[in-house]
Every structure is written in structure tokens, then in C-alpha cells.
Amino acid sequence: MTDLFEASGIHPPDAPLADRLRPQTLEEVVGQDHLLGEGGPIRRMIEAGRLGSMILWGPPGTGKTTIARLLAQAAGYQFQQISAVFSGVADLKKAFEAARMRRAAGQSTLLFVDEIHRFNRAQQDGFLPFVEEGVVTLVGATTENPSFELNGALLSRSQVYVLKRLDDAALDQLLARAEGHEARTLPLTPEARHALLALADGDGRYLLTMSEVLFNLPEAEPLDVQGLAGILQKRAPAYDKSREEHYNLISALHKSVRGSDPDAALYWLARMLNGGEDPLYLARRIVRMAVEDIGQADPLSILVANAAKDTYDFLGSPEGELALAQAVVHLATAPKSVAVYEGYKAARRAAHETGSLMPPPNIRNAPTKLLKELGYGKGYQYDPDVEDGFSGANYFPEGMERRTFYKPKGEGHEAKVKDRMERWAEMRARKQGGE
Structure with a gap:
């Protein structure tokens, strides 16, 4: 019985308010003018009279299912819906077979797959031949980033359209429709009405569900923010730590x-x-x-x-x-500097390029007499004891020219470090030049 009501665009009187207010034309869809408005890509597709496969990506309650249904209606396609949560391989086979039979009879099929990202990669691959042959026009809906969750082959055969979370203006339009449908205003103060929009968090379906609760309250004084909070539980923010x-x-x-x-x-x-x-x-x-x-x-x-x-x-x-x-x-x-970060990366590249060059003899360890006779540690200067506390000795490997990896940016503490390093560079050049 529900299917007969939906097919005729009429919803049973006991249906949820969100279903009773489901848009009957694409013009009634709120908050997605960038796709459905004048010059929008989906609008142009409809005007051209031919639908292409697409992925509708957006938060919950932004109209993905409604748009798919109205697209089929506007283009004269048979609308068929499956959910990746409840459907398996057998359901897909039935859907494709039914679409093939309609095609033989001259009827196109729009196959709407809700939560399409929940199908595994192999199941997603199963769509490809039917999409390529034109057996179905696929419209997938997902709340997850298609780049991460859908096969590249499937994405290459579909346009990805991003639906926006509904802003306050769009949500207010939905509230006005709900009030028109119920022939009365919501029992809320202006502040509480604004709080209701915030609670919806861009989800139109959730907003209408909360509104239905408020419409069913006994007649009383309008609720303030505190009264609204006492009736409606605060919604957990949309956040998935793994997504x-x-x-x-x-x-x-x-x-x-x-x-x-x-x-x-x-x-x-x-x-x-x-x-x-x-x-x-x-x-x-x-x-x-x-x-x-x-x-x-x-x-x-x-x-x-x-x-x-x-x-x-x-x-x-x-x-x-x-x-x-x-x-x-x-x-x-704090002041910002990536000088150490950049210097370390540059030093790692140099270390990779130069391989296993040995340190110069003056800074090699000389724990034995033999090593001392070989010149290990010879000429080493203990910098704290030399004039100005800086010897200017070479600490790079033999056969490797000196390079500058760490380049202070001059922000915060590095301003003093930069001055000190510039002074050391002058002293090093003078002392090594004198040698």
C-alpha cells in the first residue's frame, strides 16, 4: 500500500512529517541550487533530456534520495531503489534483470543505490557492465568521500555531485513548509526557533522529525531555549573517527x-x-x-x-x-619556523647521496694508541677553551664540501640564533682562510 501512495505522490496520513513534506518537484528541493538551479549541472542534464550515472555525496538529510526519485520522474525513467545496507548479490541480480527486461520494452531504469559505499569492491565492480551497456543509469548516494570508498573504475563512469549541508535559510524554508502543512506555527520563541535550527545541524529530515514532536505537544505557551532543551535531546555531532x-x-x-x-x-x-x-x-x-x-x-x-x-x-x-x-x-x-624541519630533510638527502664518508681525522674517536698514531683526534680543538668559544674547525666528512642545511627564518628565538650563526660563519671563513 505504501508503494501505491508513493507512486502517486501522496503519502498516507500517518506517515512521518518528513515523508509527507517530501518535495514533489526538483524546484521544491531546498539548499542545492548549485546543482538544481538555473545553470546547475543536474538541471542542464534534465534539460538535455538524458541522464548520466552519478554519485550524490553529502551529509544526511540533504535530499539525496529525493533528488534521485525526482530525476527519474523528470526524465521519464523507472525508479528502482536498493540499499547497500540490506541488499546482497541476489538483490543486485534481480534489479539488473528487471532493468534489462524494461530496456527491451523501451523503458529506461534509474537504479538508486543508497549507502553505495557499503558495497565492497567486488560488488561495486559488478555494476560496471550494466552501466556501460546502458542497462541502468546508476545514481549512488553516499555520506563518505567517494575518492576513498568507491572503485576508480566506477567513479570514472559517473559524475560526482556534492550536496551541501542545509544552511539556516534552507532549514527555515522547511520549517515554514511544515507550519503551512500543519496550519499553525511551531510553539517556540524566536530564540528557541534559532536553537532548533542549530540542533538540526544541516539535516532537513532531522529538523522535520523534531518539528513533528513539537507539533504533537499539548497547546501551551511557546517554549524558550531551556524548555526546548528539556523536550529534545541534544544531537551528537556528525563525526566518525575512522572516516x-x-x-x-x-x-x-x-x-x-x-x-x-x-x-x-x-x-x-x-x-x-x-x-x-x-x-x-x-x-x-x-x-x-x-x-x-x-x-x-x-x-x-x-x-x-x-x-x-x-x-x-x-x-x-x-x-x-x-x-x-x-x-x-x-x-x-607562537612564532613559526620550519627551518629545522627543512634542514633535517635536506640533511637526510645529503646523507643518502654521500653514502658512508668518514668524519675528518680531527674529530674521530681515538681510544687506542694505534688510532692516535694513525692521526685520529689530531688537531682537535675544544671549542669552549678557544678564543670566542668558537674554533671554526671543519666537522663535515673528508671529500664533502660544506653545506648549509639549517637556515633560521629570523622569527622569535631564531632571530638570535640567526645573528649568532651569521657571526660564526664570518669567524669560520676568517679562521679557515688564515689556516
Whole structure:
């Protein structure tokens, strides 16, 4: 019975509000004008009268299933839906066979595969011949990055379209439709209405589900923010520690620190902790930031980063998280230099190129009489005892010209280091020239 209602565009009166308000035309889809609006790629495809296979990538509740259904309707295709969560090889075979029979009768099929990333690589390969032969036009939906989760061969035969999370304007449109459908406004103060949009977190379906709860409340005074919170549970943020969102957020945190923006860095740190990220994973990344992006510009940063890790180990959550926040702020506000990082990489390349060259005799170890007779340690100068505390001796291997790997940038502590190294370079040239 449900299928008959859906086929006619009518939903049973006891259907969830989100289903009853499902758009009936592509023009009614909110928040995806970059794809469906005038000049959008999907709009142009419809106007051309021929659909191509595509992957719809976006957060939950942004309209992927609705768009696929309306695409089939607009192009005159038979809509067939399967879910990678509940379907197996037998279901796929049935779907392809049914599509082949329709094609023989002159009817095109749009095969919508929800959660397509959940099919394994072999199952994804099974789509290829049917897509290539035109048996089906494939529309896959995924919340995960297709570059990581889908076969390259399948991606090469499909266009990837990115759906945006719904902004407040789009969500407000949905609320207005819900209120029009119910012929009354939501029982919320303006502040609580704004809080409801924030709770939805860009998910239109979730917004309508929450709205239905509010519409079903007994008639009463409008709820304020506190009253709304008492009825609706706070939604856990969309965050999967093993998926792309994890890497996007840690990248945002690292780049905010590198870009000297403590406010943005604190925000991304909070986002990850709120999402359930392992604080010790964050502590390790903070230590990496200290050595990779700050280095000698502020040598204290590595101590602060390690202290934050030790403090979290000692205190645990939530108090230990404050130490991570302190370290993030320290690193974000510290001067930045990659001179040590770049110098080390250059030194490793040189070490690889030069192989096993020996140190010059004057700095070789001479623990035996024989080695001393061979000249090991001869002429070595103990720098703290020489004039100016600097001998200017050569410490590079014999047969290797001196190279400069570490080049201080002149930021923070490195400004003094740079001056000192420039003075040493002049002294080295003078002393070696005199020799």
C-alpha cells in the first residue's frame, strides 16, 4: 500500500512529517541550487533530456534520495531503489534483470543505490557492465568521500555531485513548509526557533522529525531555549573517527595552529573532543605541530606540548582537556619556523647521496694508541677553551664540501640564533682562510 501512495505522490496520513513534506518537484528541493538551479549541472542534464550515472555525496538529510526519485520522474525513467545496507548479490541480480527486461520494452531504469559505499569492491565492480551497456543509469548516494570508498573504475563512469549541508535559510524554508502543512506555527520563541535550527545541524529530515514532536505537544505557551532543551535531546555531532570527517577536522586544527589563529584552533579542538576523538591522539598531533611548524622559533613549544600530554595522562577528562587547549593556544600564538624541519630533510638527502664518508681525522674517536698514531683526534680543538668559544674547525666528512642545511627564518628565538650563526660563519671563513 505504501508503494501505491508513493507512486502517486501522496503519502498516507500517518506517515512521518518528513515523508509527507517530501518535495514533489526538483524546484521544491531546498539548499542545492548549485546543482538544481538555473545553470546547475543536474538541471542542464534534465534539460538535455538524458541522464548520466552519478554519485550524490553529502551529509544526511540533504535530499539525496529525493533528488534521485525526482530525476527519474523528470526524465521519464523507472525508479528502482536498493540499499547497500540490506541488499546482497541476489538483490543486485534481480534489479539488473528487471532493468534489462524494461530496456527491451523501451523503458529506461534509474537504479538508486543508497549507502553505495557499503558495497565492497567486488560488488561495486559488478555494476560496471550494466552501466556501460546502458542497462541502468546508476545514481549512488553516499555520506563518505567517494575518492576513498568507491572503485576508480566506477567513479570514472559517473559524475560526482556534492550536496551541501542545509544552511539556516534552507532549514527555515522547511520549517515554514511544515507550519503551512500543519496550519499553525511551531510553539517556540524566536530564540528557541534559532536553537532548533542549530540542533538540526544541516539535516532537513532531522529538523522535520523534531518539528513533528513539537507539533504533537499539548497547546501551551511557546517554549524558550531551556524548555526546548528539556523536550529534545541534544544531537551528537556528525563525526566518525575512522572516516573522512576525522581527517578534515584534524587538518583544520593543524592548519589553524600553523596559521596562528588560536580562536579557530580552539573551535576545531572542541569539535573533535565533542565528537568523541581520543584526546591522546590530539596530544600526539599537538606535539607534531610543535616540532614541525614551530621548532626553534619557540623551543618552549615542544615542552608545552609534551606537558599537555602528560597532564592529560595524569588528570584525564575533562580537566586534562584544558591542558590540550592551553597547548593549542600556545602553539597558535607562537612564532613559526620550519627551518629545522627543512634542514633535517635536506640533511637526510645529503646523507643518502654521500653514502658512508668518514668524519675528518680531527674529530674521530681515538681510544687506542694505534688510532692516535694513525692521526685520529689530531688537531682537535675544544671549542669552549678557544678564543670566542668558537674554533671554526671543519666537522663535515673528508671529500664533502660544506653545506648549509639549517637556515633560521629570523622569527622569535631564531632571530638570535640567526645573528649568532651569521657571526660564526664570518669567524669560520676568517679562521679557515688564515689556516
